[in-house]
Amino acid sequence: MSLHEDAVLVLKAYEGHDEAQRELRDVYLEHLAAHPDGVYKPCEAGHVTGSALVIDPSRGRVLLTLHKKLGLWLQMGGHCEAGDGTLAEVALREAVEESGIASGLTLVPGGPVRLDRHPIPAPCNWHLDVQYAALAPADAVAEISEESLDLRWFPYEEVAAVADTSVVRLLEDTRARLGV
Numbered sequence: 001m002s003l004h005e006d007a008v009l010v011l012k013a014y015e016g017h018d019e020a021q022r023e024l025r026d027v028y029l030e031h032l033a034a035h036p037d038g039v040y041k042p043c044e045a046g047h048v049t050g051s052a053l054v055i056d057p058s059r060g061r062v063l064l065t066l067h068k069k070l071g072l073w074l075q076m077g078g079h080c081e082a083g084d085g086t087l088a089e090v091a092l093r094e095a096v097e098e099s100g101i102a103s104g105l106t107l108v109p110g111g112p113v114r115l116d117r118h119p120i121p122a123p124c125n126w127h128l129d130v131q132y133a134a135l136a137p138a139d140a141v142a143e144i145s146e147e148s149l150d151l152r153w154f155p156y157e158e159v160a161a162v163a164d165t166s167v168v169r170l171l172e173d174t175r176a177r178l179g180v
Contacts, residue, residue: 003039006086007048008032010130014112017173024115028128038128039080046117046126050090051077052107052134053170054099054142057180062159062171063142065098066150073154073163075170077129078147087112091132099151100143101136108133113173116166133174 001009011029016022031046032038039048053075054063064073076098077091084090088107095105114131144151156175160168 001085003080003084003086003090004032004036007039007130010087010111014115016115021115024117027117028115028130031128040082041079041124044123044125046120046124046128047079048087049077049079049127049129050084050087050094050132051075051129052091052095052105052132053113053167053174054095054101054105054134054136055108055171055174055178056136056138056140056153057178058138059153060180061153061155063099063101063136063140063151063153064159064163064167065145065148066152068147068149071149073152073167075131075167076134077131087130088132091130092134095134098145098147099136099140100145101140104137104140105134108135108174108177110177113177114170116170118166131170133170133177 014025035043037043067074076095078094080090112130113133116129142151
């Protein structure tokens with residue numbers, strides 16, 4: 001199965017928790033139907049990305065990266081690559097690469113937590129982000145990557161003060177899924 005086919009299956013299975021998420025899912029599916037290359041960066045109409053919020057429920061905290069180009073505190077994430085087989089693999093690979101947590105990260109069961117579409121500069125127009133959550137092991141040691149200006153654990157209560165609405169919603173929905 002190709003990454004494109006996996007993306008379609010994942011999105012068809014994504015029920016979303018509200019009408020806005022279901023409408024966004026349909027936008028993603030329309031994009032993929034119109035663009036066979038719609039999961040990869042060269043697709044100028046936009047492309048699917050995968051991300052994961054790294055969470056440590058035992059300590060009530062999340063790991064955010066200060067994005068080098070955007071200067072914003074965000075979850076780990078990035079572009080699909082040729083060797084990726086599934087969207088879940090993309091999200092987990094990005095979480096490992098950007099967090100520096102070499103082993104023990106696991107995706108929260110149940111598939112994507114949220115979808116977030118945001119504009120990006122030309123020639124591409126949109127990131128169609130499929131957002132997962134990843135559980136960090138209790139002894140996780142994070143190391144800053146070349147893609148980040150900084151990397152920091154934040155208590156749940158501090159996220160709204162440093163991150164944008166997309167990250168706050170991802171954290172809220174992740175906490176609801178985990179019951180924490």
